[in-house]
Amino acid sequence: MAIAHINAIGTANPPNDIHGAYVDLVANRLDRRNARLFRRMAGRAGISHRYSVFTPGEANGESADAEGFFRHGDYPGTRARMDRYEAEAPALALAAIAKLAPDPAKITHLIVCSCTGFTAPGLDQHIATAMGLSADVERTVVGFMGCYAAVNSLRLANHIIRSTPEARVLVVNVELCSLHFQDTSDLEKTLSSMLFADGATAALVTADQTGxxxxxxxxxxxxxxxxxxxxxxxxxxxxxxxxxxxxxxxxxxxxxxxxxxxxxxxxxxxxxxxxxxxxxxxxxxxxxxxxxxxxxxxxxxxxxxxxxxxxxxxxxxxxxxxxxxxxxxxxxxxxxxxxxxxxxxxxxxxxxxxx
Known part of the structure; x- marks a missing residue:
């Protein structure tokens, strides 16, 4: 029976490092006691950098981002966030795929995983069209499973290779976590939000014995x-x-x-x-x-x-x-x-x- 191999992985992040700006923004909106606690917890989080599709705003400004998408007291609804997801997620996914540089003509299966947005036509179709994949490429979407979904995506790729050894599977993970920043001063929620960032990966999974x-x-x-x-x-x-x-x-x-x-x-x-x-x-x-x-x-x-x-x-x-x-x-x-x-x-x- 064929054994699936991760041959190579390409990664991509947006250009905006938001971690320090986020810590300052939240600390400025908390009372003095919670601000000190928040900064102390941020210092112990083991995170120096996080990246987002949004450019950070001023720490004492009205908006968390430079363009005013996250304006204090008037944060966007789900529809506006999904519109932004549809605009940003394909580009970030394609940036990761470009690092991997697979031959589009050889890709037989496309698995796309994301839990931070929904759109139809889906990311799989946007990616397939942009890459020029064959019209009969087999597409599967793994949605809303959260942080462990990469394993589920690789499990699907593994099953495909075991059943079709000649398959060449492109597995794409893309997440825009910063899209769901909430307008809150709740300490637990702000500490949770402090962990998350945006990123994408593309992995080639085949029976080729490399990786x-x-x-x-x-x-x-x-x-x-x-x-x-x-x-x-x-x-x-x-x-x-x-x-x-x-x-x-x-x-x-x-x-x-x-x-x-x-x-x-x-x-x-x-x-x-x-x-x-x-x-x-x-x-x-x-x-x-x-x-x-x-x-x-x-x-x-x-x-x-x-x-x-x-x-x-x-x-x-x-x-x-x-x-x-x-x-x-x-x-x-x-x-x-x-x-x-x-x-x-x-x-x-x-x-x-x-x-």
């Missing part, structure tokens, strides 16, 4: 945590809720999974059997929870922490950035573990190795 070979996939639901991460459509965009209890849920579940009859996400193997960890950089405390849950050495999650520091949490694109960095450095992997967490609360994972 990372995809091995077994496994999902796991975490009991009694359904409301820990939610992502709901409201009148003012998509409203993210990220409970402060998420890291505790993850750490507890990972520890318990190691004693489960099926071996949990580690498939019954000791953590030290794995020589590479590609963990979704959802936030510093989430990475800390994985580190504690599996008793990992301090440097085990360095690739994920580096992505978090440089780009923030780009939802479904984030894990692909981590894998891209590993490919770029030519890292040799004997047994790797990739995982991400998202709404449910659930975990999605797969094992991988160098070709």
């Amino acid at each position: 990372f070979a995809l091995e077994d996939f496994r999902a796991a639901a975490i009991a009694q945590s359904a409301e820990a991460i939610t992502w709901r459509i409201g009148d003012s965009g998509f409203d993210m809720h990220l409970s402060g209890e998420v890291p505790r849920h993850i750490e507890t579940a990972l520890k318990a999974g190691r004693d489960a009859a099926d071996g949990g996400l580690l498939r019954g193997e000791a953590p030290e059997r794995y020589d590479a960890w590609a963990v979704h950089a959802g936030g510093r405390t989430i990475l800390d929870a994985v580190e504690r849950g599996f008793d990992l050495p301090d440097d085990a999650l360095s690739p994920s922490r580096a992505v978090l520091d440089t780009f923030g949490n780009m939802s479904s694109a984030t894990l692909m950035f981590v894998l891209s960095s590993m490919l770029a450095e030519g890292r040799r992997v004997t047994r790797g573990m990739a995982m991400a967490f998202g709404p449910g609360l659930a975990a999605e994972s797969f094992r991988f190795r160098s070709a």
Whole structure:
């Protein structure tokens, strides 16, 4: 049976670094006590840069962005945000695809993943048209699954390669998280928003034996945590809720999974059997929870922490950035573990190795 390989990954970000401007903007709108707390938490978040399709505005101005899209007291409704998504998301996706530089004539399948916007005709059709893909290219959209959706997209690509070894699958993840910035002074919401950013990736998945070979996939639901991460459509965009209890849920579940009859996400193997960890950089405390849950050495999650520091949490694109960095450095992997967490609360994972 053919084995699917991630041959290469291209990545792209918008040009606007918003992290420092966001911290200043929010701190200026909070009372003195909460502003100090917010700045302290921002300093401990493990993030230095985040990028957005919006140019940041003045810290003490009326609008969070330079063009006035997020004007204080008059934030846009969901329709205006979706119009902006339709205008911006295809361009960012195509920028990532251009880094990958696939041959359009050889692409047989297109999988497009995004949870930050909806449009019809969809992103898949915009991308296929812009790339000049064949009219009979098989298109699939993975929507609204959140941060672990990269794993679901790769699982689909894996199934395609196993059933059609000659297939060449283009997997695209594009997220405009900053599009859903909310007009709020609620400390928990502003701290959650501080994590998220915009980014896109494009991966070529084929049976060619280069890059990372995809091995077994496994999902796991975490009991009694359904409301820990939610992502709901409201009148003012998509409203993210990220409970402060998420890291505790993850750490507890990972520890318990190691004693489960099926071996949990580690498939019954000791953590030290794995020589590479590609963990979704959802936030510093989430990475800390994985580190504690599996008793990992301090440097085990360095690739994920580096992505978090440089780009923030780009939802479904984030894990692909981590894998891209590993490919770029030519890292040799004997047994790797990739995982991400998202709404449910659930975990999605797969094992991988160098070709």
